[in-house]
């Protein structure tokens with residue numbers, strides 16, 4: 001391909017001579033069609049301006065519809081008018097120059113200095129011009145010809161007055177024609193290219209018909225484009241003005257018509273010009289003229305150029321299907337029928353493609369080597385088969401196994417668009433395995449997603465090699481898993497691998513069957529099978545892992561487990577996998593979770609990607625099965641606490657009140673100890689917050705201890721605790737808020753303070769800074785709050801709501817700007833990061849040249865793991 | 875008190891690259907001089923050297939990923 005570099009682009013103003021030169025026809029009549037429906041000669045629909053009817057030929061270039069680009073015509077104005085988009089520039093020139101001699105009304109030495117400025121800083125002419133105008137406005141007498149300079153006024157957008165007397169475009173034109181070239185340069189004009197008198201229009205280009213095609217409605221009535229309507233108006237007034245001038249009509253009438261012509265030209269360019277009533281269609285709708293076609297969200301730029309629509313795409317609601325592989329996508333038959341892929345005929349696949357053509361409803365089009373197409377249907381199959389040869393293409397419908405791109409907006413991520421393998425299914429929705437919700441940030445409350453079908457071998461290969469779901473399990477952002485099991489997935493495997501879970505041989509066989517195990521392991525619990533042995537079947541036979549589980553972390557926080565005794569942990573919180581067998585420990589968020597799930601990380605990193613895909617498919621079978629049978633649901637009784645806890649809570653709340661009182665007293669006496677760097681009031685507020693937080697922590701630990709007891713010792717029916725322990729959803733804080741108390745309501749990291757004067761709400765006494773009056777909530781969600789506490793709670797709640805709203809907006813826009821500025825940086829083959837024009841940004845990608853997706857949690861070498869492997873080899 | 879910001883521990887060390895070395899660098903890396911990142915002649919970190927337009931500055935930075943990384947900038 002021949003590539004050329006654009007050195008520079010220069011914008012100019014079109015000259016009347018140019019308009020006439022490129023004109024294929026001078027428009028003379030406002031009529032478009034004659035009474036027989038043929039375009040009028042010299043009218044706006046004259047075939048010299050281009051063709052919009054198939055079959056007809058252009059009278060200018062002789063080509064047919066698609067080939068002829070259309071040709072401009074021209075319209076000679078009887079009297080010149082101001083181009084409204086340039087009236088500001090005209091005003092500037094007139095302010096700065098003398099009407100008599102055309103010079104800038106500044107002394108010659110000033111002009112000399114300005115000339116040097118312009119030469120030194122050719123990019124600052126805009127600023128220099130403004131300075132000239134500001135200075136010249138104050139001058140009343142031309143220093144060159146001594147003529148008196150009058151006061152100029154612009155009545156926007158197009159009417160000029162000199163000393164309160166109207167000056168017409170003819171006079172303006174004469175004036176600015178006089179400005180010498182050397183003076184023009186000071187305004188930043190290049191006199192070789194632009195003459196300011198062109199700002200006054202004497203001839204108007206008439207756009208080709210292709211730009212304003214007429215539409216024939218179903219009723220047979222022809223409807224013209226808005227631009228054509230506007231042009232008809234202009235021509236009509238132009239002719240009327242000419243007739244009146246020729247007939248020697250009074251000056252007043254001529255001036256009225258002239259203004260009308262000005263109005264039509266102004267609205268022809270921009271029908272939203274300030275100070276001009278927009279021109280209306282007969283129906284009362286404002287016309288869509290030139291500026292409106294380009295401007296705004298629905299304008300040519302943002303609508304058609306930046307946001308183009310594509311072919312070979314489909315969109316529908318997404319719904320979950322756990323029976324799909326993670327890399328698969330369920331495509332409805334209706335969509336698969338509509339989307340096509342071209343198949344190139346070669347000597348190797350000719351037979352297959354012939355079969356494709358023969359089969360009913362599979363091939364759609366035959367594409368010849370010259371790109372001409374032939375629709376394949378039941379009637380012409382014989383001919384198609386006869387013609388079909390190597391080098392031809394056959395466009396066939398989407399079928400199982402095709403690679404498609406799948407995308408959910410907003411695409412903030414490279415993982416927002418991944419490649420999937422098609423599985424055609426009945427129904428109307430697109431289906432995905434719920435595991436791949438994460439990278440897309442999708443849920444199933446009505447989310448819609450798009451598919452795109454790559455049309456070339458190159459496209460297909462690129463998608464498959466670079467974007468296939470199962471190869472994207474490790475995030476390129478932080479080097480840990482992103483496509484993970486969460487929520488029910490984690491709960492399910494936790495329940496399966498708990499110590500107490502046991503299955504009869506019959507039950508176990510069902511599981512083995514589902515994951516396709518034929519080599520049945522021996523039972524490990526007498527006649528029965530433990531959940532651990534069943535889970536082990538999904539692991540590769542050479543996997544070795546050892547780590548503390550999420551459960552261990554939760555227990556440590558609660559104080560139930562102090563010194564880790566590893567394998568001997570009575571709570572089964574230490575996990576060990578030996579040669580693909582789960583020896584001890586439960587499967588939870590530490591094994592599966594985002595960013596650090598150990599099993600996922602190991603499988604995705606150490607094995608070919610088929611392994612992780614198979615693991616997800618198998619565990620999905622186990623999870624769906626066990627959770628369907630066992631259920632995963634909570635009831636209010638799970639949050640009922642013992643009398644002992646209730647007693648403790650009462651005591652703790654009383655303590656807080658007591659301590660709070662003491663603090664208030666110290667504060668008002670001024671004896672409160674300062675926190676370094678804080679004043680008395682700040683110190684007091686911080687102390688009050690600390691007090692509340694400490695009390696909450698105390699009770700939280702007590703409740704956790706009580707609730708954990710039964711789960712750890714054989715009562716796994718407490719599903720809230722199963723979720724907290726496994727890290728699948730919820731935390732001890734949520735439990736505390738339901739079963740303990742809420743504690744201090746906070747707004748902006750402190751106690752809420754705004755409200756009524758000297759108090760939070762009118763239920764409190766003025767100037768009470770105590771615990772209760774400061775927003776402390778001693779109730780929980782189960783008991784319910786009283787009115788006062790409810791308001792406190794709402795204050796904190798509002799802050800949260802506002803924060804999420806503001807931060808998503810702000811961070812979203814920040815991210816967009818960052819992404820847009822970095823989007824065409826690329827790592828080159830020499831390892832440098834470069835911009836699109838090959839300027840160096842980094843000499844080595846990320847300074848160390850490491851691809852984060854291949855790192856371990858962002859580190860390029862996992863020393864400990866390498867050491868472990870080294871020891872194992874020995 | 876006269877103190878140079880180049881002595882501050884947060885300011886990476888800047889060196890002026892001798893002509894031969896600069897030429898060798900561009901040659902070896904296959905980079906044209908215009909493609910290098912730029913640095914102003916009067917940038918506080920290098921103005922002590924009184925660099926000329928077109929000189930190449932070598933910067934040694936501490937890097938969270940690579941420990942130490944080397945960067946080159948062209949004086950404009």
Ligand SMILES: [Mg+2]
Pocket residue numbers: 442443444445446447
């Ligand atoms: Mg949603």
Ligand SMILES: [Zn+2]
Pocket residue numbers: 049050051058059060061062063068069070071
């Ligand atoms: Zn033509």
Ligand SMILES: [Zn+2]
Pocket residue numbers: 098099100101102103142143144145146147
């Ligand atoms: Zn004059």
Ligand SMILES: [Zn+2]
Pocket residue numbers: 552561563564565566569573574
């Ligand atoms: Zn432990």
